[in-house]
Amino acid sequence: MLRRLDLADRIDPFTRCLRCNGHLEDIAKAEIEHRLAPLTRLHYNDFRHCRECDRLYWRGSHQQRLADQVATIRAELGMAAGPIDTASAGTAAG
Numbered sequence: 001m002l003r004r005l006d007l008a009d010r011i012d013p014f015t016r017c018l019r020c021n022g023h024l025e026d027i028a029k030a031e032i033e034h035r036l037a038p039l040t041r042l043h044y045n046d047f048r049h050c051r052e053c054d055r056l057y058w059r060g061s062h063q064q065r066l067a068d069q070v071a072t073i074r075a076e077l078g079m080a081a082g083p084i085d086t087a088s089a090g091t092a093a094g
Ligand SMILES: [Zn+2]
Pocket: 017, 018, 019, 020, 021, 022, 050, 051, 052, 053, 054, 055
């Protein structure tokens, strides 16, 4: 009954982009590791990216993946030139 395997493959969330439903394809870790949060880089080795929007995916539970992606975004923001909300604070730095 190969049909069952085919069906299982079709519903694998790791084959389609959750954002745009594009096809995911394998990508070497070395090519995208600069985009990963340190812990993600440490714990995951199998990565895919969306051919349409280039969103990155890696194997793991949904919750862990969400947490990692939040961490990734925070890390990216942290690498920006300065704090984002200084405009509203208005305090002079010493
Ligand atoms: Zn996509």
